Structure formats: structure tokens, C-alpha cells
Amino acid sequence: MTTDMELHTTASLLRRGASLDQLSTGLALVGALLGLSQYLLASPGAWALLCSAALLVLGLLQKYWALRVAFDAELFQRIADGNQPLALRTEALDHALAALGLQPAARGGRLWSERTGGALNLLRRQALLVAVQVLLTLGFILAGPWLAFAE
Known part of the structure; x- marks a missing residue:
């Protein structure tokens, strides 16, 4: 039996997605600036453009x-x-x-435990995309100096 407190707790957890969204937006902007800087400051490097595009696509999915x-x-x-x-x-x-x-009529009447699990899975997917964005950004920052020599 789901209680109102469980629903409040789930809503509170889901609101943490706004923080993830802000971080992702910042990383997507870094990706856009990275791609733009490749055209303005130097010759476009394939790795930098690929990283930039990946950050932007991940940001949109997120x-x-x-x-x-x-x-x-x-x-x-x-x-x-x-x-x-x-x-x-x-x-x-x-x-x-x-x-x-937004929902087929046949899916109505589901238990709140199922709804809670589904909603938290959405939050996990969002967090996974942000984690990939962070790892990609860190990887590019750490590998960036060596990539410049490789091209």
C-alpha cells in the first residue's frame, strides 16, 4: 500500500533531476563552445568535433x-x-x-509501486546520460593535449 509520504518522497527524488539537467546544459554548452572554437581558433580537429557533437547529442537526449x-x-x-x-x-x-x-487506457489502474519504479527508472536514465557527458568531457580534457599532437 502506497502512502502519501512515499509519494512525497518519490516527488522529492524526481525533483533532483532539475540539478542533473542544469549540469547537462552546462556540459552541452561546453560542447558547443568546443566545436565553435575549433572553427574560429584553429583548424577543425576530428576528435574535437566528434566530442563536441557527442556532448550536444547527449545533452539533447538528456x-x-x-x-x-x-x-x-x-x-x-x-x-x-x-x-x-x-x-x-x-x-x-x-x-x-x-x-x-499520454497513457493508453489499458495501462490505467497500475499499482503505485509500479509507477514509482517507472518514474525512478526515468531519473536513472537521465543520470546515466549526464554521467556519460561528464566522462566524455573529462576524457577530452585529459586527452586533449595528446590529441593535438596526434593530428
């Missing part, structure tokens, strides 16, 4: 997951703050999601 995580965070918070019994709030949510085409 934005998609960030939007979904933020949406879920608001829904969980709204359901947790409701005054009606949880079953009525769940039914109203399922109806609204189906009416907007």
Missing part, C-alpha cells in the same frame, strides 16, 4: 528525459497533496492521462 522526470515529479507531488482518497486521485490521474493521449 533534455528529453529531464522533461519527463519533471512532469512525473509534478504529478507525484499533486497526487500526494490531494485530499481525496488515493484510489479516487489515481482514477482521476489515469483518466486525465488517457484523455490527453
Whole structure:
């Protein structure tokens, strides 16, 4: 049985996705500046352009997951703050999601433990993309001086 406190806790965890999104946006901007600097300051290096493109693509993918995580965070918070019994709030949510085409009607009535697991999986995907962005950025910073000599 899911309690309102579990829903609040899930919403709080999902709101951490905003911090991940900010970090990812910064890394995507680094990627854009890296690619732009290759054209303005030097001859374009294949590794730098590849790294820049990868950072931008990862940043865009992460934005998609960030939007979904933020949406879920608001829904969980709204359901947790409701005054009606949880079953009525769940039914109203399922109806609204189906009416907007965001969820097939057949998926309504799922347990909150399943919904919580799915929402946290979205947050994990978002965190994974940010981690790849961080590793790519660090790898390029550390390998950058040697890559200049290799070209």
C-alpha cells in the first residue's frame, strides 16, 4: 500500500533531476563552445568535433528525459497533496492521462509501486546520460593535449 509520504518522497527524488539537467546544459554548452572554437581558433580537429557533437547529442537526449522526470515529479507531488482518497486521485490521474493521449487506457489502474519504479527508472536514465557527458568531457580534457599532437 502506497502512502502519501512515499509519494512525497518519490516527488522529492524526481525533483533532483532539475540539478542533473542544469549540469547537462552546462556540459552541452561546453560542447558547443568546443566545436565553435575549433572553427574560429584553429583548424577543425576530428576528435574535437566528434566530442563536441557527442556532448550536444547527449545533452539533447538528456533534455528529453529531464522533461519527463519533471512532469512525473509534478504529478507525484499533486497526487500526494490531494485530499481525496488515493484510489479516487489515481482514477482521476489515469483518466486525465488517457484523455490527453499520454497513457493508453489499458495501462490505467497500475499499482503505485509500479509507477514509482517507472518514474525512478526515468531519473536513472537521465543520470546515466549526464554521467556519460561528464566522462566524455573529462576524457577530452585529459586527452586533449595528446590529441593535438596526434593530428
